[in-house]
Amino acid sequence: MPDDLHNLVHGPECKLFVGIGNVLKSDDGVGVYIVQGISENDKIKALVAGVSIENYIGKINRLPHDILILVDALDFGKQPGYFNMMTPDEIMDYTPMTHNLSISKLHVFFKSPVLILGIQPLSVSFGEGISEPVKKQADAILSLINSI
Numbered sequence: 001m002p003d004d005l006h007n008l009v010h011g012p013e014c015k016l017f018v019g020i021g022n023v024l025k026s027d028d029g030v031g032v033y034i035v036q037g038i039s040e041n042d043k044i045k046a047l048v049a050g051v052s053i054e055n056y057i058g059k060i061n062r063l064p065h066d067i068l069i070l071v072d073a074l075d076f077g078k079q080p081g082y083f084n085m086m087t088p089d090e091i092m093d094y095t096p097m098t099h100n101l102s103i104s105k106l107h108v109f110f111k112s113p114v115l116i117l118g119i120q121p122l123s124v125s126f127g128e129g130i131s132e133p134v135k136k137q138a139d140a141i142l143s144l145i146n147s148i
Contacts, residue, residue, distance in 0.1 A: 004085050005117070008067070009044075009145055016045045016065035016112075017145070020053050020072040027080070027121030027134045031071035034119075037142045044148055057109045067113050073134075074118030081137035082120040091116050117141070 008015065019035025021028045038046035045065055049056045053070070060068060074091070076082055088107035107114040119138065122131040130138065 005083075005141070006144060008069075008085070008115070009148065012043070013066035014043050014045065014064060015067050015069055016047065016060065016063055017069045017071055017117075018053065018056070018060060019046070019048045020050070020070055022051045022124075024126060024128060026123045026125055026127050027119075027130050028073045028124040029128075030073050030119045030121065030130055030134055030138050031117075033130055033135075034071050034117075034138050034142050034145075037146070039146045041148060044145060053106065057106075061109075061111045065112055067115065068110055069115045069117055071117045072119070073121040073124065074116070076118065076120045078120045079133070080120055080122035080131060081133040083137060083141065084118055086116050086118065088114050088116065091118070 017035050017038055019032040021031040023029035023032050032048050032050060035046045035048050038044060040046055045063060047056065047060065047063065076084065119134060119141075122134055
């Protein structure tokens with residue numbers, strides 16, 4: 001696991017993980033998969049937004065947290081399961097898989113600092129279930145988050 005994710009998860013701030021994606025389009029649902037598996041505590045909170053994060057802006061801003069982490073499938077042009085933490089400014093070079101609004105534009109509506117945890121999909125074709133390499137990395141990320 002990259003140090004930035006490890007340090008963030010184990011830091012003193014309250015983190016709100018928001019899962020984005022379409023669970024009916026294979027690996028596009030990885031953000032939802034991860035967030036559904038989070039065991040919440042006083043430093044880790046979770047919310048599933050699915051494909052319509054814009055409908056959750058008010059709720060996200062009302063929930064107590066110090067850092068907002070959007071978890072989503074992003075096309076980095078790398079091997080399936082590759083992941084990276086980035087700021088909204090850094091995301092412009094990558095493609096979100098299915099959204100009504102661009103995350104790079106959406107972040108201005110949130111009151112807290114925003115980070116994006118992007119995971120490279122293998123497939124975003126119609127079908128339920130996450131591919132093996134993406135699920136393996138998602139489970140490792142989930143294990144780290146739940147280690148608090």
